[in-house]
Amino acid sequence: MNTPLLSLQGLTKAYPGVVANDSVSFDIGEGEVHALLGENGAGKSTLVKMIYGLVKPDSGKMLLRGAAFAPSEPRAARADGIAMVFQHFSLFDALNVAENIALGMEKPPALRDLAARIREVSETYGLPLDPFRTVGDLSAGERQRVEIIRCLLQDPKLLIMDEPTSVLTPQEVEILFETLKKLRSEGTSILYISHKLEEIRALCDAATILRLGKNVGECVPSETSARDMAELMVGTVLQTPERAGRAFGEMALDISGLSVPSPSAFGTALKNVHLAVRKGEVLGIGGVAGNGQDELLGVLSGEILTAADAVKLMDRPIGRLGPTARRRLGLLTAPEERLGHAAAPNMSLTENALLTGSVREGLERNGFLRWSETQSFAERIIAEFDVRTPGPENAARSLSGGNLQKFVIGREVLQRPEVLVVNQPTWGVDASAAAAIRQALLDLAAKGTAVVCISQDLDELMEIADSFAALNEGRLSAPRETADLSVEEIGLMMGGAHGMEVAHV
Amino acid sequence: MDLSAINPVLLVASLMVAATPILLAGIGELVVEKSGVLNLGVEGMMITGAICGFAVTVETGSPALGFVAAAVGGALLSLLFAVLTQVALANQVASGLALTLFGLGLSALMGQGYVGIKPPSTPKLDIPVLSDLPVVGRILFGHDLVLYLGIALVAAVWATLKYTRAGLILRAVGENHDAAHALGYKVIRIRTLAILFGGACAGLGGAYISLVRVPQWTEGMTAGVGWIALALVVFASWKPWRVLLGAYLFGGVTVVQLNLQAAGVAIPVEYLAMSPYLVTILVLVILSADKSRAPASLGRSFHAAH
Numbered sequence: 030m031n032t033p034l035l036s037l038q039g040l041t042k043a044y045p046g047v048v049a050n051d052s053v054s055f056d057i058g059e060g061e062v063h064a065l066l067g068e069n070g071a072g073k074s075t076l077v078k079m080i081y082g083l084v085k086p087d088s089g090k091m092l093l094r095g096a097a098f099a100p101s102e103p104r105a106a107r108a109d110g111i112a113m114v115f116q117h118f119s120l121f122d123a124l125n126v127a128e129n130i131a132l133g134m135e136k137p138p139a140l141r142d143l144a145a146r147i148r149e150v151s152e153t154y155g156l157p158l159d160p161f162r163t164v165g166d167l168s169a170g171e172r173q174r175v176e177i178i179r180c181l182l183q184d185p186k187l188l189i190m191d192e193p194t195s196v197l198t199p200q201e202v203e204i205l206f207e208t209l210k211k212l213r214s215e216g217t218s219i220l221y222i223s224h225k226l227e228e229i230r231a232l233c234d235a236a237t238i239l240r241l242g243k244n245v246g247e248c249v250p251s252e253t254s255a256r257d258m259a260e261l262m263v264g265t266v267l268q269t270p271e272r273a274g275r276a277f278g279e280m281a282l283d284i285s286g287l288s289v290p291s292p293s294a295f296g297t298a299l300k301n302v303h304l305a306v307r308k309g310e311v312l313g314i315g316g317v318a319g320n321g322q323d324e325l326l327g328v329l330s331g332e333i334l335t336a337a338d339a340v341k342l343m344d345r346p347i348g349r350l351g352p353t354a355r356r357r358l359g360l361l362t363a364p365e366e367r368l369g370h371a372a373a374p375n376m377s378l379t380e381n382a383l384l385t386g387s388v389r390e391g392l393e394r395n396g397f398l399r400w401s402e403t404q405s406f407a408e409r410i411i412a413e414f415d416v417r418t419p420g421p422e423n424a425a426r427s428l429s430g431g432n433l434q435k436f437v438i439g440r441e442v443l444q445r446p447e448v449l450v451v452n453q454p455t456w457g458v459d460a461s462a463a464a465a466i467r468q469a470l471l472d473l474a475a476k477g478t479a480v481v482c483i484s485q486d487l488d489e490l491m492e493i494a495d496s497f498a499a500l501n502e503g504r505l506s507a508p509r510e511t512a513d514l515s516v517e518e519i520g521l522m523m524g525g526a527h528g529m530e531v532a533h534v
Numbered sequence: 535m536d537l538s539a540i541n542p543v544l545l546v547a548s549l550m551v552a553a554t555p556i557l558l559a560g561i562g563e564l565v566v567e568k569s570g571v572l573n574l575g576v577e578g579m580m581i582t583g584a585i586c587g588f589a590v591t592v593e594t595g596s597p598a599l600g601f602v603a604a605a606v607g608g609a610l611l612s613l614l615f616a617v618l619t620q621v622a623l624a625n626q627v628a629s630g631l632a633l634t635l636f637g638l639g640l641s642a643l644m645g646q647g648y649v650g651i652k653p654p655s656t657p658k659l660d661i662p663v664l665s666d667l668p669v670v671g672r673i674l675f676g677h678d679l680v681l682y683l684g685i686a687l688v689a690a691v692w693a694t695l696k697y698t699r700a701g702l703i704l705r706a707v708g709e710n711h712d713a714a715h716a717l718g719y720k721v722i723r724i725r726t727l728a729i730l731f732g733g734a735c736a737g738l739g740g741a742y743i744s745l746v747r748v749p750q751w752t753e754g755m756t757a758g759v760g761w762i763a764l765a766l767v768v769f770a771s772w773k774p775w776r777v778l779l780g781a782y783l784f785g786g787v788t789v790v791q792l793n794l795q796a797a798g799v800a801i802p803v804e805y806l807a808m809s810p811y812l813v814t815i816l817v818l819v820i821l822s823a824d825k826s827r828a829p830a831s832l833g834r835s836f837h838a839a840h
Contacts (some may be wrong), residue, residue, distance in 0.1 A: 083716065103718035104718045115716060119713035122707075122830060123709050123827070123830065128702055131699070131702060132702060132717055445828075
């Protein structure tokens with residue numbers, strides 16, 4: 030047996046109140062793509078931060094090619110050939126590509142020489158990139174290329190990738206995988222962190238699964254079904270949301286020929302958008318972030334006003350009505366950003382329940398608030414959606430992302446909407462909570478509510494949506510029935526706006 | 535009204551003197567803000583530098599030692615700000631305002647014995663031939679060394695930010711401190727150093743007022759120059775040469791309006807007195823219409839999360 034490139038032995042790291050990693054051990058071989066799987070909060074990030082020298086383990090040791098390895102800071106880890114592509118890109122928007130790359134290197138050459146090397150590496154690995162463009166102007170896929178090239182310029186032995194595909198179109202994922210496969214063929218090991226199981230099955234040679242900070246199993250992904258891996262990850266048997274066949278009712282929400290400029294300087298204007306949802310139908314809207322999702326949500330929620338006739342709710346023009354008036358008529362929305370848009374971070378769950386529920390739940394009388402009714406409404410949300418919190422008096426900020434998401438979705442669902450619009454309903458939520466949220470949306474549709482689900486998670490849309498449309502640079506494609514739609518077709522509908530050329534390597 | 539009493543050569547020479555305190559404080563604050571820290575205590579650090587420089591010059595008889603003491607005094611006061619905001623993670627706006635009030639009070643206390651004293655004069659550059667040239671000699675070669683230091687600092691800061699790795703790291707820390715931390719840069723150490731540099735520059739600027747421009751000590755003698763310097767950095771879009779331009783513009787209009795007042799122009803004094811502020815703001819607002827923007831992490835506290 031060859032010496033593994035990196036061997037982790039009994040790594041433990043505890044934070045006050047929580048053990049992030051509990052005696053985790055596994056090996057990464059030379060030239061191996063090793064997957065690290067786990068739910069949010071399973072301890073994946075803490076583990077890689079220890080390898081990269083950002084966090085010191087409390088106990089346990091690491092061996093790099095058989096020699097003891099204990100990086101005290103990222104610089105030391107980089108010197109030993111460990112490179113990392115971060116989940117939230119660690120880039121500087123105001124600086125250009127070459128400057129960003131220089132910041133991640135120990136002894137960067139002069140900018141002009143560096144630019145030449147960037148061009149060289151980007152061509153070798155099929156990652157087109159102009160070294161003098163400002164990073165703030167790049168797409169998500171291009172930004173990731175900056176990070177990858179920054180790593181590649183240091184000839185890493187081990188490349189750590191933290192959820193690299195969460196922001197990419199299917200075509201961009203394709204390019205990335207070609208690059209990673211080429212790296213593997215050159216002998217570079219890759220530690221690939223993800224919870225997207227199909228990707229791991231397609232790419233990785235071995236997988237380690239973490240749950241609640243413990244190593245709960247290892248497997249060869251290509252020989253293990255995605256379902257088995259998911260159940261190892263979650264620790265329970267997964268419920269697939271059920272979709273009862275149902276007939277759709279009359280038209281609930283209708284947008285025709287809508288064009289609006291974006292309220293923000295970096296936003297995307299909506300161009301000639303047509304959208305129609307019938308009662309009981311779930312319409313899924315896909316597309317890479319920043320293609321008009323926020324603006325579409327704004328138009329539907331009433332944050333962006335339009336011509337009265339452009340938006341119709343059950344044949345009633347509502348384009349000039351604000352959010353509260355629309356809520357009264359039964360059009361409810363749950364925006365993407367949990368803290369700050371869907372919920373006020375420093376206010377209690379009770380107060381947050383009041384903020385959107387006051388009109389439909391009658392939580393307000395003659396300008397006075399009915400606190401006891403509000404509190405029981407909040408308690409009902411907590412009970413029905415299994416929100417893990419000590420009670421409704423806790424601040425929204427104190428909840429974990431998944432729990433708060435369950436709360437904000439539950440808050441709208443329990444108001445019996447006629448039309449419910451959600452943006453990224455399961456973003457950053459673990460698998461079991463995501464399944465619960467999807468089931469709630471489907472149950473709502475079964476009772477005759479029209480649901481519009483804007484999401485970047487294609488698997489989610491395929492699972493719950495009856496029809497699918499894609500947003501691309503503010504244009505909405507014609508909807509198609511999801512039943513006869515393949516992932517490739519979806520990718521094409523999304524326009525693959527960025528870097529369509531698949532790497533030729 | 536007698537405009538012929540105004541000597542253009544003297545005007546330009548005194549314009550440069552009037553601009554130097556703002557220039558020094560401004561270029562220091564620019565570096566601080568580029569690192570992502572908003573220090574509103576410039577006025578307090580200036581007045582502290584003014585009294586430190588004045589006292590040491592009077593006691594030792596050496597203006598050079600005085601300027602060194604001013605820089606040290608300003609830096610020491612800024613160290614207090616650095617400890618509050620970088621270590622104790624206090625709010626930068628509140629700490630900066632407190633620093634200004636503290637500096638004003640401290641300087642009044644320290645300066646009690648120095649009111650009405652005339653300090654030893656700061657020697658002017660005297661280069662044979664060059665300094666004796668007509669017009670040019672008086673404008674370019676007839677000043678004290680600190681004035682040239684101010685201009686040299688602008689050039690040095692500009693070149694450092696643009697061409698060196700240290701400058702790149704400083705900008706990176708100001709742009710996105712979390713990313714800089716993730717790459718292994720010491721955010722707090724870099725910011726503390728920037729704050730100290732800003733404090734030293736403000737101290738020098740203050741001493742320039744009490745030793746060269748006015749030369750004497752009175753309580754609160756900086757009279758808002760620190761605030762002008764702060765505003766200048768913003769209107770100059772965090773660009774060193776624009777700080778120089780703004781400072782000279784402000785100094786220039788100040789000197790011109792004083793001369794006009796002396797010449798008895800028939801414009802009410804109040805309008806003349808407000809003209810430097812109006813002209814400087816107007817010009818810099820027009821200049822800052824381009825797309826440059828503040829460092830993205832400006833004013834945000836950094837705490838290394840695990």
